Amino acid sequence: MSDASWGGVTQPSPGHPEAPPAQWLPRAQLQGLLDALLTRGYRVLAPVVRDAALHFDELKSVAELPVGWRDEQGPGRYRLAHTDASHVFGVVHGPGGIKRHVFAPREPLLQIEMDGPGQGFRAQAVIPAPPRTALLGVRGCDLAGLAMQDRIFLHDRFPDPHYAARRAGLLLIAVGCTRAVATCFCASMGTGPAPSGHYDVALTEVEDGFIAHTGSDAGRDLLAALALARAGAAMLGREREAYASCAGSMQRSLPREALRDLLYENLSHPRFDAVAARCLSCANCTMVCPTCFCHDVRDEPSLDGASSLRVRDWDSCFNPEHAQVHGLNFRPHVRERYRQWLVHKLASWVDQFGASGCVGCGRCISWCPVGIDLTEEVAAIAAAPGARS
Ligand code: SF4
Ligand code: SF4
Numbered sequence: 001m002s003d004a005s006w007g008g009v010t011q012p013s014p015g016h017p018e019a020p021p022a023q024w025l026p027r028a029q030l031q032g033l034l035d036a037l038l039t040r041g042y043r044v045l046a047p048v049v050r051d052a053a054l055h056f057d058e059l060k061s062v063a064e065l066p067v068g069w070r071d072e073q074g075p076g077r078y079r080l081a082h083t084d085a086s087h088v089f090g091v092v093h094g095p096g097g098i099k100r101h102v103f104a105p106r107e108p109l110l111q112i113e114m115d116g117p118g119q120g121f122r123a124q125a126v127i128p129a130p131p132r133t134a135l136l137g138v139r140g141c142d143l144a145g146l147a148m149q150d151r152i153f154l155h156d157r158f159p160d161p162h163y164a165a166r167r168a169g170l171l172l173i174a175v176g177c178t179r180a181v182a183t184c185f186c187a188s189m190g191t192g193p194a195p196s197g198h199y200d201v202a203l204t205e206v207e208d209g210f211i212a213h214t215g216s217d218a219g220r221d222l223l224a225a226l227a228l229a230r231a232g233a234a235m236l237g238r239e240r241e242a243y244a245s246c247a248g249s250m251q252r253s254l255p256r257e258a259l260r261d262l263l264y265e266n267l268s269h270p271r272f273d274a275v276a277a278r279c280l281s282c283a284n285c286t287m288v289c290p291t292c293f294c295h296d297v298r299d300e301p302s303l304d305g306a307s308s309l310r311v312r313d314w315d316s317c318f319n320p321e322h323a324q325v326h327g328l329n330f331r332p333h334v335r336e337r338y339r340q341w342l343v344h345k346l347a348s349w350v351d352q353f354g355a356s357g358c359v360g361c362g363r364c365i366s367w368c369p370v371g372i373d374l375t376e377e378v379a380a381i382a383a384a385p386g387a388r389s
Pocket of ligand 2: 284368
């Protein structure tokens with residue numbers, strides 16, 4: 001198990017010798033944890049099954065959690081199936097994750113009102129005022145994705161007040177992964193399967209309950225209300241084994257250290273022509289990615305010209321308009337768009353933000369309609385470096 005450094009925040013992973021003592025949360029007390037959050041005034045968002053996929057939605061009862069469900073994922077494939085297993089968090093993840101709850105897919109930024117014909121105007125920032133929110137069931141890859149979003153929207157030169165308003169007071173209850181799907185490769189990216197980085201509480205699900213770790217005063221206060229017993233050494237041993245087994249089961253990986261130079265040195269590799277012949281430039285990979293942050297800002301004036309709303313929408317480097325400037329498109333072909341995405345994610349992101357733009361969640365593989373797999377693309381370039389198209 002590793003300690004993540006995404007966003008510059010480090011915290012011992014569950015099971016780390018420096019972590020505070022772990023506690024035992026019987027499965028029957030999970031509703032007690034939810035009630036403790038609700039009585040503290042939190043809106044609780046957690047994974048639920050909707051439209052044949054997993055999404056973070058408002059939760060009122062643990063009965064709404066995906067007990068017994070399993071996901072099967074592969075290149076261009078996502079299927080849920082119900083089993084008789086009693087695990088609450090058996091589904092690894094869905095397309096959405098938690099990004100949309102801090103970086104909204106569409107949101108107003110500025111309301112502009114004209115004072116009158118030929119006169120001035122007034123502009124008022126539209127800052128969201130979300131309810132106090134707890135996210136329950138956040139995976140290690142999504143914690144790392146959130147830390148990267150923090151790095152971009154909070155800790156860069158121009159902190160974003162809209163993101164900050166959603167992020168402030170967010171309580172994070174992580175759940176470690178004890179099973180991986182075929183597209184996962186978080187172990188090779190150092191972001192999982194045990195959660196690390198910033199969390200308030202981290203849970204590891206074993207057969208009949210959860211090993212609970214705290215990572216903040218808010219997390220300790222929350223668990224104190226449940227008066228839990230301390231987790232024994234045997235339980236912690238089971239937890240270590242579960243994470244080691246999950247990491248060992250992952251079928252994909254990326255060579256994190258060598259990637260940056262490999263990609264910079266192979267910008268003309270023929271593999272980019274091959275992948276462009278398959279890629280639909282549909283932008284699915286960027287929409288599901290927990291670290292992608294590209295957006296567009298547009299003004300929507302009223303028909304009478306008396307007011308205008310400035311709006312931010314998610315955008316994607318796969319959209320042709322994203323590279324359109326003053327009548328010129330500097331990435332007119334799919335080849336350049338895919339290359340931009342891959343090289344930014346895995347190479348120039350490191351120069352820009354000090355860490356990879358990939359946290360190994362594998363969503364872009366599962367949700368690519370033609371099954372393009374970035375680990376396969378990197379492996380193909382690494383197998384014949386220096387080739388030119
Ligand atoms: S690039 Fe793909 S695997 Fe990496 S974080 Fe984004 S969606 Fe996940
Ligand atoms: S790589 Fe796949 S998901 Fe991404 S734009 Fe191309 S076809 Fe769409």
